[in-house]
Amino acid sequence: xxxxxxxxxxxxxxxxxxxxxxxxxxxxxxxxxxxxxxxxxxxxxxxxxxxxxxxxxxxxxxxxxxxxxxxxxxxxxxxxxxxxxxxxxxxxxxxxxxxxxxxxxxxxxxxxxxxxxxxxxxxxxxxxxxxxxxxxxxxxxxxxxxxxxxxxxxxxxxxxxxxxxxxxxxxxxxxxxxxxxxxxxxxxxxxxxxxxxxxxxxxxxxxxxxxxxxxxxxxxxxxxxxxxxxxxxxxxxxxxxxxxxxxxxxxxxxxxxxxxxxxxxxxxxxxxxxxxxxxxxxx
Amino acid sequence: xxxxxxxxxxxxxxxxxxxxxxxxxxxxxxxxxxxxxxxxxxxxxxxxxxxxxxxxxxxxxxxxxxxxxxxxxxxxxxxxxxxxxxxxxxxxxxxxxxxxxxxxxxxxxxxxxxxxxxxxxxxxxxxxxxxxxxxxxxxxxxxxxxxxxxxxxxxxxxxxxxxxxxxxxxxxxxxxxxxxxxxxxxxxxxxxxxxxxxxxxxxxxxxxxxxxxxxxxxxxxxxxxxxxxxxxxxxxxxxxxxxxxxxxxxxxxxxxxxxxxxxxxxxxxxxxxxxxxxxxxxxxxxxxxxxxxxxxxxxxxxxxxxxx
Numbered sequence: 211x212x213x214x215x216x217x218x219x220x221x222x223x224x225x226x227x228x229x230x231x232x233x234x235x236x237x238x239x240x241x242x243x244x245x246x247x248x249x250x251x252x253x254x255x256x257x258x259x260x261x262x263x264x265x266x267x268x269x270x271x272x273x274x275x276x277x278x279x280x281x282x283x284x285x286x287x288x289x290x291x292x293x294x295x296x297x298x299x300x301x302x303x304x305x306x307x308x309x310x311x312x313x314x315x316x317x318x319x320x321x322x323x324x325x326x327x328x329x330x331x332x333x334x335x336x337x338x339x340x341x342x343x344x345x346x347x348x349x350x351x352x353x354x355x356x357x358x359x360x361x362x363x364x365x366x367x368x369x370x371x372x373x374x375x376x377x378x379x380x381x382x383x384x385x386x387x388x389x390x391x392x393x394x395x396x397x398x399x400x401x402x403x404x405x406x407x408x409x410x411x412x413x414x415x416x417x418x419x420x421x422x423x424x425x426x427x428x429x430x431x432x433x434x435x436x437x438x439x440x441x442x443x444x445x446x447x448x449x450x451x452x453x454x455x456x457x458x459x460x461x462x463x464x465x466x467x468x469x470x471x472x473x474x475x476x477x478x479x480x481x482x483x484x485x486x487x488x489x490x491x492x493x
Numbered sequence: 494x495x496x497x498x499x500x501x502x503x504x505x506x507x508x509x510x511x512x513x514x515x516x517x518x519x520x521x522x523x524x525x526x527x528x529x530x531x532x533x534x535x536x537x538x539x540x541x542x543x544x545x546x547x548x549x550x551x552x553x554x555x556x557x558x559x560x561x562x563x564x565x566x567x568x569x570x571x572x573x574x575x576x577x578x579x580x581x582x583x584x585x586x587x588x589x590x591x592x593x594x595x596x597x598x599x600x601x602x603x604x605x606x607x608x609x610x611x612x613x614x615x616x617x618x619x620x621x622x623x624x625x626x627x628x629x630x631x632x633x634x635x636x637x638x639x640x641x642x643x644x645x646x647x648x649x650x651x652x653x654x655x656x657x658x659x660x661x662x663x664x665x666x667x668x669x670x671x672x673x674x675x676x677x678x679x680x681x682x683x684x685x686x687x688x689x690x691x692x693x694x695x696x697x698x699x700x701x702x703x704x705x706x707x708x709x710x711x712x713x714x715x716x717x718x719x720x721x722x723x724x725x726x727x728x729x730x731x732x733x734x735x736x737x738x739x740x741x742x743x744x745x746x747x748x749x750x751x752x753x754x755x756x757x758x759x760x761x762x763x764x765x766x767x768x769x770x771x772x773x774x775x776x777x778x779x780x781x782x783x784x785x786x787x788x789x790x791x792x793x794x795x796x797x798x799x800x801x
Contacts, residue, residue: 228609238675239617242632245643249635260641306533309526317522325527332538334787336736338545338776339760340769344555345541364537367530386521396523425625427739432764446627457635464628471623479616482623486680487687 250462257458273462280448280459284440285466292442294355295430296423299362300416303370306363308412311374312404316386332368339432346433358434362423370415373485377411378404414485417478421471442467542780549774558770565774574751575775578759582782585670585755586734592674593730594723597681602715604682605689615686619679626676630743633672634659659745662752669744669753673737681726688722689715724794728787735783756782 241262249257250273252265278285314325342361343352351357381404389403427443434441445467449460475482549565551558569575604615621629636643637658645655658668692715700710738757741747747754747762754762756779763772 223607223609225609227603227606231603231608231614232610235614235617239621241643242636243620245636246632260635260638260643261646262643306530310530313522313524313526317520317524328534328539332534334732334783335538335542336757336776336779336783337538338541338773338780340553340555340764340773340776341541341544341548342537344544344548345536347555349536360533361537364533367534371530390521394521396521396526399521400526421623425623427625427627427742431761443625443627446625446631460631464625464632468624468628471625472620475616475620475623483619483683483687487684 246461246464246468249457250465252458254456254458257456257461258454260457269458273458274466277449277459277462277466280445281437284437284448285442285445285463287438288440288442288445291355291439292424295359295362295441296420298359299366299423300420302359302363303366303419304412304415307367307370307415308374308405308408309400310367311371312378312400314371315375315378316383329368329371332365333372337365343432353434353436353439355434355439358430361429361433362426365429366419366422370419373411373415374408377408381407410481410484413478414481417474417481418485421474421482424470545773545776545780548770549777551770553770553773554767555769561770565771566778568771569774569778574754575759577751578747578754578756578775579778579782581666581753582735582755582757582779585666585673585737586731586786588667588670589673589677589734589737590727590730592670593678593681594726596674596678597685597726598716598719598723600678600682601685601689602711605686615682618682621676622679624676626739627743629672629676630740633668633675634744637668660749662749665745665749665753669741672744673734673740676740677730677733681730684725684729685719685722688719692718720794724791727794728791731790732783732787735779735786 245262248262248265249260251268251270253267253269256263256266314322314329346352346357346361349357351360385403385407386399389399394403425443426441430439430441430444446460446463449456449463548558550562551560552564553559569579600618604611604618608614637645639645639655639657639660642658644658648655656664659665696714696718697710700714705713736757737755738761741753741755741758742761745753747758756775760772760775760779763769763775
């Protein structure tokens with residue numbers, strides 16, 4: 211029983227309210243998702259009606275094969291690209307942000323206010339697009355996967371550092387001291403003692419950021435153009451030409467690229483919630 | 494923070510030699526740990542941000558730039574299409590942020606009360622947060638189709654002639670904002686749930702003993718004690734709203750005409766058209782807008798903390 215239950219202090223469950231809530235949730239949230247699934251298995255003609263109806267025939271396999279084959283297996287390439295991008299950038303974010311968050315929390319120096327300010331700026335300031343392209347071009351990283359990975363790391367670091375800093379504060383300093391007395395250097399102290407203790411916050415960061423990077427559309431659009439480099443979000447535009455849209459294939463594609471976040475959601479619901487609400491507790 | 498640095502300073506003033514030695518003394522928290530982060534962050538974020546201030550004052554082709562003063566900014570505030578983008582950004586951010594605060598709080602109160610199917614409701618409200626924004630945009634583009642879309646078909650059953658949600662200039666921006674709220678309200682709800690759950694139960698019990706009704710408890714206890722959550726929701730959704738691009742691009746591409754353009758879509762359009770200086774000026778304007786709104790607001794909201 212939580213606090214708000216006491217707000218409407220009725221002893222039993224409120225069945226009328228429940229019924230209304232569940233009904234409206236079906237109309238507002240379930241029907242749109244059902245619409246995706248139904249349209250994804252329709253044939254092309256019926257899907258063009260755009261209505262909410264039972265499919266005349268189920269073309270799950272055919273639609274799936276067509277989506278995968280579209281434009282020379284672009285979806286397969288895109289899934290590979292997105293996987294590389296997500297894994298590499300999230301791994302980078304975790305290691306770098308954990309190191310920075312650790313030192314930021316442990317070492318009090320006169321630079322801390324300045325560093326904190328930079329971290330917050332990273333959360334607030336919208337990245338300048340064309341100058342970033344210009345920098346990438348000077349480095350020879352424009353239109354390359356490593357370039358995009360570094361970009362995702364740079365834009366995601368702030369959020370991760372905040373989470374890591376808050377978590378490191380809960381690890382007792384005595385542990386550090388014990389390790390130092392035992393002769394651990396800074397690297398050993400961090401990677402052998404502290405890093406393993408960060409496990410729960412690492413899971414949170416990994417889950418939240420991999421959903422973010424996987425769903426990212428803007429950064430690949432700007433910094434990694436070109437069909438060969440497409441990420442999954444860009445494949446959504448494969449099925450609409452100037453004149454017609456193949457709605458069944460479009461929705462099959464939406465369905466397919468929703469699966470990875472869905473899996474994350476099913477397995478790591480709690481970590482996602484922990485990560486996203488951490489700001490609310492401390493204000 | 495000031496106290497710490499002041500102390501460090503006074504100590505170093507007192508014994509410069511010791512402090513010089515102290516600096517060399519082995520510290521387990523090495524500054525080297527910042528180095529990779531600092532490199533990536535400065536090169537790919539800080540340098541472009543500072544460079545944008547200069548290049549927004551130029552006509553720019555990535556290879557050469559010609560200084561033209563404030564012409565880009567003048568252009569930005571004279572061209573009706575671009576001014577529209579500016580005002581739309583503000584409207585969009587305020588509308589989405591406001592709706593997320595109100596709906597998120599109501600949903601959170603609902604989802605922490607004793608109702609059947611709480612777990613299901615929480616999941617279903619939150620799930621859209623994780624779905625690709627472009628996917629959601631394209632889905633609602635179909636649902637909001639003026640003639641055949643599900644929304645207008647349903648409305649016509651009860652005898653209402655629905656507007657062309659995305660084709661009518663009067664409705665386009667608000668329709669996108671509504672979809673943004675649909676997608677994002679789950680996050681606001683989640684933050685509010687965390688806030689409500691952390692309110693000690695004794696407060697509600699005491700209020701009940703004192704004869705407060707549910708309405709009074711909500712206004713006098715839940716709402717004030719949820720203030721940190723409210724601040725988080727407002728700030729996060731304002732930042733998101735001011736920067737929003739994907740949903741607008743997926744649903745209308747700023748159309749019809751330029752009636753649902755926002756600064757971010759203007760930036761993209763000018764970039765595609767090759768006006769890099771103008772595009773960067775858009776970035777600078779967005780930067781100034783975001784900081785001019787977020788900094789004072791967060792200062793103001795965080796000023797008075799509720800005593801617990």
